[in-house]
Amino acid sequence: MLPQFGFTEFMLLAIVALIVVGPKDLPVMMRKLGQWLARGRAMANEFKDAFDDIAREAELDDLRKEIEDLKRDNAVTQAMDELKDVEKEINDSVMRDIDEKKPVPEQVDPAAEMTLSTTPKKREGEKT
Secondary structure, three states: OOOOOOHHHHHHHHHHHHHHHOOOOHHHHHHHHHHHHHHHHHHHHHHHHHHHHHHHHHHHHHHHHHHHHHHHOOHHHHHHHHHHHHHHHHHHHHHHHHHHHOOOOOOOOHHHHHHHHHOOOOOOOOOO
């Protein structure tokens, strides 16, 4: 911390500066001192902002990791995955049962098939 200056210490510094620098150059020196202090403050603020940015990025990285962990360990996601597995098993068993119950197509004689397809169909009301 900076030392605390009272009114008497400040007046003592002003008198010493007036004697050492002189009344002619004192305003120029005070202006230069003000510019130097302004640059120092600007650099300090820039330094502080850089550290704040680093801290924000670190916090964001932590938040990203937490979100990814939540996505991975999410109970709803796990339940959905389990339901999808059960659904797949049920669909597979139903499809297997359908395939097993499907009748085997009979071998049809090609000559008999041709005679069946060439015989004219009867229309309603027609006599044979």
